[in-house]
Amino acid sequence: MIRKFFLFAVVLSVSLSSYAQDDMDMLDDLGEDSTLIEYASASYKSTRIINAISLENTAEGVLDLRISHRFGTMNSGAEEFWGLDNAITRIGFDYGFRPWLMVGVGRSTYEKAYDGFFKAKILRQSTGAKNMPVTLQLFSSVMINSLKAANPSQDLFTSRMGYTFQVIVGRKFSEGTTVQLMPSLVHRNFVETKTEKNDVFVIGIGGRQKFSKRAAVTYEFHYVLPDQLASQYVDYSFSVGVDLETGGHVFQLFLTNSAGMNEQQFLTQNTGDWANGDIRLGFNISRVFTVKKPKSE
Amino acid sequence: MKKIILVGALMMLVSGLQAQKYFTRSGQISFFSSTSMEDIEAHNKTVTAIFDSQSGAIQFSVTMKSFQFEKALMQEHFNENYIESAKFPKSTFKGVIEGASDLDFTKDGTFTAKITGKLTIHGVTNEVTTTSTFTVKNGVITGEAKINVNPEDYGIEIPGVVREKIAKELEVSMKMDFKEKK
Numbered sequence: 240m241i242r243k244f245f246l247f248a249v250v251l252s253v254s255l256s257s258y259a260q261d262d263m264d265m266l267d268d269l270g271e272d273s274t275l276i277e278y279a280s281a282s283y284k285s286t287r288i289i290n291a292i293s294l295e296n297t298a299e300g301v302l303d304l305r306i307s308h309r310f311g312t313m314n315s316g317a318e319e320f321w322g323l324d325n326a327i328t329r330i331g332f333d334y335g336f337r338p339w340l341m342v343g344v345g346r347s348t349y350e351k352a353y354d355g356f357f358k359a360k361i362l363r364q365s366t367g368a369k370n371m372p373v374t375l376q377l378f379s380s381v382m383i384n385s386l387k388a389a390n391p392s393q394d395l396f397t398s399r400m401g402y403t404f405q406v407i408v409g410r411k412f413s414e415g416t417t418v419q420l421m422p423s424l425v426h427r428n429f430v431e432t433k434t435e436k437n438d439v440f441v442i443g444i445g446g447r448q449k450f451s452k453r454a455a456v457t458y459e460f461h462y463v464l465p466d467q468l469a470s471q472y473v474d475y476s477f478s479v480g481v482d483l484e485t486g487g488h489v490f491q492l493f494l495t496n497s498a499g500m501n502e503q504q505f506l507t508q509n510t511g512d513w514a515n516g517d518i519r520l521g522f523n524i525s526r527v528f529t530v531k532k533p534k535s536e
Numbered sequence: 537m538k539k540i541i542l543v544g545a546l547m548m549l550v551s552g553l554q555a556q557k558y559f560t561r562s563g564q565i566s567f568f569s570s571t572s573m574e575d576i577e578a579h580n581k582t583v584t585a586i587f588d589s590q591s592g593a594i595q596f597s598v599t600m601k602s603f604q605f606e607k608a609l610m611q612e613h614f615n616e617n618y619i620e621s622a623k624f625p626k627s628t629f630k631g632v633i634e635g636a637s638d639l640d641f642t643k644d645g646t647f648t649a650k651i652t653g654k655l656t657i658h659g660v661t662n663e664v665t666t667t668s669t670f671t672v673k674n675g676v677i678t679g680e681a682k683i684n685v686n687p688e689d690y691g692i693e694i695p696g697v698v699r700e701k702i703a704k705e706l707e708v709s710m711k712m713d714f715k716e717k718k
Contacts, residue, residue: 264595265557265586265587265588265593265595266584266586266595266597266628268557268586269559269561269584269586269717275582275599277601280601280612280615281612281615281616298608298609299608300608301607301608301609414622414623452616452617452620453617484617485697486697486698527607527608527609529606529607529608529609532606533604533606533608
């Protein structure tokens with residue numbers, strides 16, 4: 240009888256204890272959903288670091304109106320109000336056709352340039368069911384200089400064109416830290432002297448460091464491999480700035496030694512020297528409009 | 537022999553007492569914010585939830601990054617600035633369906649039940665109470681409920697510039713199709 244009672248007690252307590260345990264955290268019982276993939280998002284606040292294209296794309300169905308200014312150089316002195324009297328402007332529109340594909344067009348006062356580009360996301364940083372350490376993007380742009388020809392008889396439309404091809408590999412290391420590498424090839428159809436190369440190789444690095452939920456420091460540097468450019472263009476583009484977010488706008492304020500905003504211009508036609516005070520204040524303003532609402536599944 | 541029968545009978549009795557659990561991994565939670573400036577809504581269709589029909593214990597887990605907004609920028613702001621999804625990836629609810637043992641979740645029908653529990657969003661926990669409707673049909677239990685959530689109660693700061701665009705109280709609605717957990 241005692242043995243039976245003992246057995247009863249054991250069975251009951253085992254059953255009850257498992258029952259009680261289940262009650263405490265039933266979700267753990269279910270386990271994690273192993274099919275979830277978590278993609279890295281918001282690695283930058285904007286689709287540009289400063290001049291360079293960032294890892295972020297304009298979202299699908301979103302139109303981004305971008306207005307960018309580069310003031311004159313600060314070493315121009317009081318007469319030019321340290322550069323603020325002059326400004327170079329680019330107005331452009333970017334659009335996200337697919338989550339992985341964005342295109343853009345723009346017009347800049349610098350060289351009266353028209354430009355267009357596309358950027359495709361090939362790899363997407365993710366964790367979970369699919370682990371991908373980096374995001375990889377392919378970027379290509381074309382620029383057309385529309386300045387009046389100095390010598391109209393020799394003016395060919397094709398000689399006004401230049402192309403940039405870029406691979407962007409980057410990683411959002413933490414909530415606040417993103418770093419990317421940007422090797423580029425710039426092809427100019429026309430160069431002024433024989434010593435200049437039509438094809439120019441450039442390696443760039445850039446990133447951002449957030450210091451609050453709505454503000455971040457950004458930087459980028461582009462190193463042009465030697466013996467490719469004419470001597471006046473060997474000042475490498477370097478920019479440092481802050482990203483400020485206010486509602487629907489992202490406001491980027493920075494210092495740069497580059498005047499042009501197109502890849503070809505700031506990579507291969509950079510004349511500013513930081514040491515010499517050829518520093519420009521600049522800003523990019525972005526305003527997004529949702530043109531096509533995402534399909535609800 | 538008698539002993540084995542006795543043990544067997546006891547086990548059956550106890551397992552019979554042991555409650556049945558129902559769960560889903562595709563529960564839906566939506567929230568709405570309506571102001572004169574802007575309407576905001578977001579949907580999440582990947583909510584994990586489980587309840588015990590005997591004890592009435594009920595739990596949800598909501599991956600905050602899975603909320604889909606109409607505007608991509610809203611979604612980014614929700615994750616980056618308000619919910620801080622990287623720091624607080626999940627919201628949870630742990631509560632009790634009152635009088636669950638008197639409810640029959642196995643027979644087709646509709647009934648309501650009061651649910652009380654603790655809701656944790658953005659790392660802050662508050663008590664919530666709601667009345668849920670349960671509809672049982674062909675072994676699927678559909679639970680529906682609504683609650684109002686005040687972002688400030690969960691330590692979510694909304695800056696003055698956009699305060700007028702976000703309602704003081706968000707209406708959160710839930711709909712889950714629970715299936716028996718085997």
